[in-house]
Amino acid sequence: MKVDIGNALASEATPGVPEGALDRLDRRVADAHDTIAAGRAASTHGYESLNLPSTVDPEAIRAAVAPFDDCDTLLNVGIGGSALGAATLTDALADDVEAYYLDNVDPEWIEDLLSEIDLESTAVNVVSRSGTTAETLANFLVVREAMDDAGVDWTERTWVTTGEAGNLRNLADQHDLPALDVPDGVPGRFSALSTVGLAAAAFADLDIEAVLAGAGEVADDLSGSLYDTPAYAYGAITYALDVRGAGVNAMMPYAESLETFAEWYAQLSAESLGKDGLGQTPVRALGATDQHSQLQLYRAGPHDKMVTLVRPEERADRAIPETDLEGLSYLGGSTLGDLLDAEFEATEASLAQADLPNVRIEIDEVDERGLGELLYSMEAATILAGELYDVDTFVQPAVEWGKKAARGLLGGGEFEEADAVDQKTELVVE
């Protein structure tokens, strides 16, 4: 993977980072790297995430999913980091299985899905570190009932991925279900390269060893300088741009297969860095599609943002047939990949010409090794940024208020947060 931060320099962009400031920031990167390295060595909570390439046991993951070899459909019942890492991998690379991610509790969506799939050939992975996430447990209960109604023995179709104790661990013990351990010290948003993300990938026959190898190469190359470590260059430049006013980061991969990656990155960044009034707002975008949607704002709107352009250097391609369509004959004889690459470079130049800071990330190709490299690099970048912001990267206390309010509204206990719901100021227009 390589990162080009040239279009984020003060000579090119507003806001931009002066080269002298980047050199001074590199000294802070060196200190942050020492902290990260010490955290990894001590397997400290959160930093342990960066040890996954060498601590994960791919064989244990394959053994857990082996009993479901006769299934061609996966229902991954989990939310947030218990869904997005796995979805990034299977949405990008799965060919001969259908993997669905039940990471919402929209009844119409769930009903439609359960009525469409063949539960006889469906495996269920229930994923929750805590075992208490309402959406996940509610969806599991609905899926289990649907299997019962279909005459399918759910205990023959289900494995769980969970923490040491809790509802899912008890369920696995009670029904002798295959159970994978969510690794200690790895917050959900950092768990893509663990059992949490790799079990679904293994079910989909992806080469999880190659994913880990790509991640491991980045792990081995983490150094004390942003000029030697693409992941740190990205973490440092996003921080430096944010503190100079680029409070939004549009993650814009130019590959349909990386659309879910942008969603995964949004949780990773927002839940890790959104603390103490700090943190960049991640926007999920997609090239070339959003050139016809959000690019107008990126180029001509307020300079309160940066754009991250991601692409594989190699991709399968398809020729565009010759045409005499008015004004479009130039497309004939070219390829869709040529067009996509031209639009990537044109968008990058368009933003640079408008002095809008942008960063280019390129991976060799969207395969297991490339995704392992990209996922690990973004995790390392986020952890570095957390050191530079001086926030507690690995907790997410702000999400708990809403959980308590919702639970109180459903009669799950007495929570003052639920009382606050009734105090809403209304100005209804109908």
Ligand SMILES: O=P(O)(O)OC[C@H]1O[C@](O)(CO)[C@@H](O)[C@@H]1O
């Ligand atoms: O794996 P669990 O415990 O169900 O949590 C799911 C997600 O919910 C959060 O805890 C936020 O509520 C995320 O950090 C996490 O990825």
